[in-house]
Amino acid sequence: MKKIQIAIDGPASSGKSTVAKLVAKELGYTYLDTGAMYRCVTLLALENKWSEKDLDLVLEGIDSHKIHFGASEDGGQSVFLAGRNVTHRIRENDVTNNVSWVSAFAEVREKLVEQQQEIAAQGGIIMDGRDIGTVVLPEAELKIFLIASVEERAERRYKENLAKGIPADLEKLKQEIADRDHKDSTREASPLKAAEDAIVFDTTGVPISGVVQFILEKVSEILDKEK
DSSP states (O other): OOOOEEEEEOSTTSSHHHHHHHHHHHHTOEEEEHHHHHHHHHHHHHHTTOOGGGHHHHHHHHHHSOEEEEEOTTSSEEEEETTEEOTTGGGSHHHHTTHHHHHTOHHHHHHHHHHHHHHHTTSOEEEEESSIIIIIOTTOSEEEEEEOOHHHHHHHHHHHHHHTTOOOOHHHHHHHHHHHHHHHHHOSSSOSOOOTTOEEEEOTTOOHHHHHHHHHHHHHHHHHHTO
């Protein structure tokens, strides 16, 4: 059976990663967490005390610190930066609050997009991020753009952080998510927006299982047409 490319985009905490992982598992596809790649670069910048003025150092860091993914013991996905497992570290607040300025650099995005496209070339891939359908996989057969209210997304992030033992303040999270939306949608390099041929799905009040089922149905429709 033919395997297609699936792009899932949307703002912070819209459920992209959770949904993408479940859909990939159901279809037997490869899941690539592009957001984790930008978080790895952000962590690298923080650990080396690089700022927006140090773009050359950030780019050199990307070249010298390989990012790769592997299976974790619980069947999930682990993220490695230069051989070091940073799966949990890149989800902490300091990384979350700095990833926008790092990902705003066109040069950073170009380097990571090139890596992402190489992985996707074989098909049977599902990626989530903010510019997958518009920049990374513009030819993807299925493009989904997930949205949800700021309040619901903050609640999701709040619960996720507490479950991971990360300190969280709900009102602060609401403000941070709203600020991130603004930064991501107004940046010059690959701004957050739905591709013209993307299906926009509002996940507010919709259980994860419902979103997954919706996407699986769309995949079936595409594959049925190509039989």
